[in-house]
Structures are given as C-alpha cells and as structure tokens.
Amino acid sequence: MTVLGAIQISLCGISLAAAAILAPIVQYQIYRHLRRRHREAFDRLAISNPSFLWREDREAEDAAYAQFLPSVKHATLKDPELLELQRRESLIWRACGVSFVVLVITFLVFRADSQHVWDFLVDLSRY
Numbered sequence: 001m002t003v004l005g006a007i008q009i010s011l012c013g014i015s016l017a018a019a020a021i022l023a024p025i026v027q028y029q030i031y032r033h034l035r036r037r038h039r040e041a042f043d044r045l046a047i048s049n050p051s052f053l054w055r056e057d058r059e060a061e062d063a064a065y066a067q068f069l070p071s072v073k074h075a076t077l078k079d080p081e082l083l084e085l086q087r088r089e090s091l092i093w094r095a096c097g098v099s100f101v102v103l104v105i106t107f108l109v110f111r112a113d114s115q116h117v118w119d120f121l122v123d124l125s126r127y
Contacts, residue, residue, distance in 0.1 A: 007106060008103060008106055011102055011103040011106070012099075014095065014096070015099040015100040018095050018096035018099070023089060023092050023093060023096070026088050030082065030085045030089065033081060033085060037081075037082075038079065
C-alpha cells in the first residue's frame, strides 16, 4: 500500500466514522439532555422515543424534534450545555465534510481511475 492509499483510507474512515458513529451519539446526547433538563419543552413537542436515530420509521413527533433544534426555539431555553452539544454536532459534521472533500480532491489530483472513483462514490452514497 502506498502512502497515498493510506491517506485516502484514513480520510474515508474519518468521514464514515463521523457520520455513522459520532454524529448519532451526539444527537442522542442532545435528545437525552432535552428530555432530562427541559421536560416541559420536550412534552410540548410530544416526543415519546428517540426514533430519529432510525430514519425508516419517522413520524410527526420526529419531525417536530428535527425542526426544534434548527429553529430559534431552542435559544429560548438559554442552556449553555445544549448549545455546546449543538456546537459539537456541528463540528463533527464539518469534519466529516472536510475529510470527504479532501478525499475527493486526492482522487482528482492524483488522477485516480475516474470510473472506479465514481463507482466508489455511488456505493458510498447508498449507505
């Protein structure tokens, strides 16, 4: 294995680990924090379980939860711990995006076989 291959594998691993492991963990921490510390806001949303982790069974309560955080509504809680958890999630997604962009750039700069790169990206998007 060449150094370039090792770099590409590590970049791919970083982006996949961030998206598949770290982001859901932080999302669950945010969910748990809201459930424990801000029960009244949580009850207003009528959220019963954290099924947002499994995208196949999304319901109206999941949509309410998903819309609560991007909206300005969570700012009314004035909770620094919640803001820190949201910053952490944002950082994870940025690291995932940056590592993926650098991975694609290494494919393009070092003239990898374009057909195999495209097949790799299509297979990656299916997950």
